[in-house]
Amino acid sequence: MPVLEVTLLGTNGGPPPLAGRFGISSALVVNGATYVVDCGRGAVSQYVRAGLSMPSLTAIFLTHLHADHTVDYFSFPLLAGGASGTRGFSEPIGVYGPGPSGHESGVAGAPGPVPGTVEMTRLANRAFAAHTTFFSSEHFGVDPASMVDVHDVLPPASVGASLTETAPPMEPFVVMTDDNVRVSAVLVPHGAVFPAYAYRFDTAHGSVVFSGDTARSDNLGRLAHRADLLVHEAAAAEALPALGLRPALLEHIRDVHTDVADLGAIAVAADVGAVVVNHLSPGALAAEEWQSLIDRSRENAGFRGEMILGEDLMRIPVSARAAR
Template sequence: MNDSPDAYPSRRGLLGAVAASASAVAVPLLSAERASAAAPVTAPSSSGSGLSLTLLGTNGGPPPLATRYGISSAVVVNGRTYVVDCGRGAVTQYLRAGLSMPSLAGIFLTHLHADHIVDYYAFPMLAAGASGSQGFQEPIDVYGPGPAGISSTVTGAPGPLPGTVGMTRLAGQAYAASPTFFMAEHTGTDPGSLLNVHDVLPPSGTQASAARTAPTMRPFTVMENDDLKVSAVLVPHGAVFPAYAYRFDTDHGSIVFSGDTTPTPNVVTLARGADVLVHEALHPDGLAGLGLPQTLIDHILAGHTDVARLGRIAAEADARTLVATHLSPGQQTAVSDSTWRRLLSDSARDADYGGRMLLGSDLTHFAVRQRGATP
């Protein structure tokens, strides 16, 4: 893409034409490579043009698992990489996927639950000042939820809850020792200097608040550059506010991330005509055998989306393909991959959804093609 003012209208016009042809075109959308436990598939390096999606981690919830990494995904467009959520092991998985740190152009956080942010500050802290393929030498943009407008109840952390900007500042203070020691020896960089952090707040007209977390709304633009346009909507996820779903529109196709959410018309609106909808999935029966307290099970059920609903959501959005991730429970001993695939198939059949329903697994890589593209 070029830097001329006409570049954006041209892209928007193309995307509009793509969406309009949804019912007339039926071609394969994704070429997927699935990783086995013994030999994970390595995604192509972050170079060249086009659009791809790599699921870095697919586990739902904070408890760590040996068989799935924390929730995180990577979108590569025109050789630049954008990470969505930074769950446990995101940095490790980023490198295992064959992605280079110098290609990292941005990070997007859907919400500030631990399983989505625990590896966030590890990106700049571990890469600060590293040379060549080991680090990034210029600031990247970070977009995440702004302050919730409520007070903290955590011991030792009084006052208003921080948003992404405040959280990043506090992380820099908490981990100040390491870069200070490195810089005293004339090596390394202040990790905070490698981030341009932006608090994402919903438009004032939505009248959203911690007491009204996800009113019905139209998508709003979060950022736009020569690679892509990113839009967002609020989604309901228990007490969390703000919590977002994001849409990435490019000349090569579109990808939507639901974030953590219960079924909501906001996601359907955001994902309208999308090439790929990456959606969280919950199997209620799978929770029963985990020995969890009923209060915790009720909490999980109230904040997530039953896999049985995914076919209807994809159909209502006219999304070409749905990829299930943030799997809960993530333990294969509780819900096997074959069971997840059966549940996805049943969901599509029950909703008369004609698109593809794919089960996400760690390090699965997808080359995304827009509607009407040559397979």
């Protein structure tokens, strides 16, 4: 079994449910420990379907707080926290996600600042208080919030990031380290979202970068420099008009995501070993059409590494280029 491997739990881009692809979520396994990046629709079910060990779950990283990246996050502690045997995890896992943005809430009846990851977790636990209370009254189950150690990730103050300057030029900063990985991040541009992060996992066996949702970004290029694997989101810009999307949504997708046509050039500039094309928008576009767009992007840029079309439950072994 590879000592470093990425499993794509879900590859669909955007909130609307799609039968053929689950919501965006990936898992990185290193030395038997599992780290999940984003928790889109069905992440827990896909984790189990992939045969990943629930007791091995070590940490969750959220790139940003759009629902298609977070909707199944609290399901991990709610459904598996404290569950017996191989069905759950018995020690608290780390959770790392964006801190408060400074945005004021646009939700009717919920005034005040938009919550970051810590407050989102507290509110989710409160929403499911009936579940926890009923089980605890029968003397089993645990408080889900006790099974997560949650950290709000904010960029260094020196970067000067703000609601109006969401991804200024910056160097990567360290988010977390343990015996298996060092995790670094940079801010990436994703429309009104702040903060939005890309993450890099450096291990003794190789390095993997997850772009999160982003328009083309020099920050991401710095983070991904000479990574062994870049897992990058993609929008098929030329296929979007045929979907009949509202003009505002069409403009949004084009402005805040990365055109698949640019991925080859991004890979060359960052000098990465290989690219996995993920968070596919539109996810319903036929695989052969996606593959054609990916091949063209690779050939036009002269990228010599692999560019792989992501599919749900795909496993990608990773090794350091120096060892290959």
